[in-house]
Amino acid sequence: MNRENVLVIGGAAGIGKQIVLDFAGRGKKVAVADINKKALDQLINESGRPNDIFSFEVDVSNWESVQNMMTKVKETLNSIDIFVYSAGITKQVSFLNIDWASWKKTIAVNLHGLFFSTKAVLPLMKNKNGGSIIIIGSGSAITGSGGGIHYAASKGGAFGFMRSLVGELGKEGININVIAPRVIESDMLDRLYPSEGSKNTLKKEIPIGRLGKPSDISNLTNFLSNEESAYIHGQIIIADGGRTFRPKSG
Template sequence: MTVKNILIIGGASGIGKEIALRFAKEGHQVAVADINKQTLTQMVMDSGHHNLVPFEVDASCWESVASLANEIKKRFGFLHILVYSAGITKSVKFLDIDWATWNKTMAVNLHGLFYSIKFCQPILEQGGSIIIIGSGSAITGTGGGIHYAASKGGAFGLMRSLVTELGKNNININVVAPRVIESDMLKSLYPTEQSKQSLTKEIPIGRFGTPSDVFHAVNYLSSAKGKYVHGQILLLDGGRTYKQSL
């Protein structure tokens, strides 16, 4: 097995944590970056993986991401895989969204993605992979609020605009767009058992997705088998988005 250098931004919890732990378990060198230092430190300690290296970063801050890229270069030299999993949302109705909520959502979900690719792309080796953890909300416009859907939709456009430029260096870039994945974010949006049961009925496959489902998609897209997949959005939703009503 070829050991890969992997950076997961937003990797201390939820989907990002699962991806980081799974790659580390497989023996890869995994840099896990997150804004929550306490959660990050605890995650690394609990994992027992010596190849899981913590880095504190504020993805919404230009200088912080630039510094992270410099530290990664010093520690690993180069990257094989960049995964951007940082994301926030707050369930607020359109007319109730204030500037702070809109701005913070865009800063983390979209601006941080741009900063991360901009500063990390120079240390991605030829043949590397960039995987963006997006959301089915960008397709449906539902779930998480208009600010969340708009930020994730922006990620789709950013990804597509980079296809030609990154392709020149044989770097493939794709979005994995989960919908209804078991996570803290899902719990905040659907806090009651009744709301969860109602949601499950809308999913043809009959269950919520798991962080493990997302990992398998990321693993494929960043592997040799997935290298010809470039500039695509992989929707993970159990069939919910395009189900037919009988």
């Protein structure tokens, strides 16, 4: 069965934006939701696909906002075949210096938002014959890096969230997996590593010798969303050019 309707949350910039553009380029109807209205408008204008991409403003940390957004998505597309959760925030800060507001906001967007969004979208997927949920996580949940403990903890929570749904969603014919990127060219990477020198240091740690591109993640997302990958379920797939488990000398 064809999977035609897509919802990407956190799709106005970075990896999420590339995922939206790639799905639309493959002939899908794509609902994209984000808190940044200006970036959403810019995405629609840049894409040149106003009949294929539909934008919705949402605060994923707020249950009522997510519900209202999903009502509008249902009115526009009726049902969802592929759901991608790509919303995420981080900030470079040490454990001793992190405050409660930063911890709470990061968990609210990266983890509560995932819960709210999945809870709200499932009724639009269960009336279909199968589907796919892809969570854009992070290798930071494995390494403890990525800006701070708040980010790593929130992404680790996404791992557990996904694995807890494997049995329940499998019975519905819905696959769920996590993609765990590391060091992808994006606004977030620029904030964490603002200088060329810091980026060059990162490149030296990556066996394939380059930073990741948003298209590296969108290509993997597309694969996990189609029926050829239907036997891949409940997995965490690291996309990092070999950095996390690179061989070390000495």
